[in-house]
Amino acid sequence: xxxxxxxxxxxxxxxxxxxxxxxxxxxxxxxxxxxxxxxxxxxxxxxxxxxxxxxxxxxxxxxxxxxxx
Numbered sequence: 638x639x640x641x642x643x644x645x646x647x648x649x650x651x652x653x654x655x656x657x658x659x660x661x662x663x664x665x666x667x668x669x670x671x672x673x674x675x676x677x678x679x680x681x682x683x684x685x686x687x688x689x690x691x692x693x694x695x696x697x698x699x700x701x702x703x704x705x706x
Contacts, residue, residue, distance in 0.1 A: 640670040650680045657681050 639647065643665055650656075657663055663676040 639665075639674045640667050640672040642667045642669055643672065643674050647677055647680060655680070 646665065657676055657680055659681065663681065664673055665676055666673045
């Protein structure tokens, strides 16, 4: 059972639909309680890494982005 701090972190991730991508198990350490937990599988997306679309603002500052102007 995770400590209260790690449980708050896991709850926050679930509340905001945040997922963690990694091919390996992720261990989360609470330095306050000196406890360690493996990240719950409900917060991981396994091997699939979700790539978010770039916004136009990000593309403007990216010199490798295609320019249509």
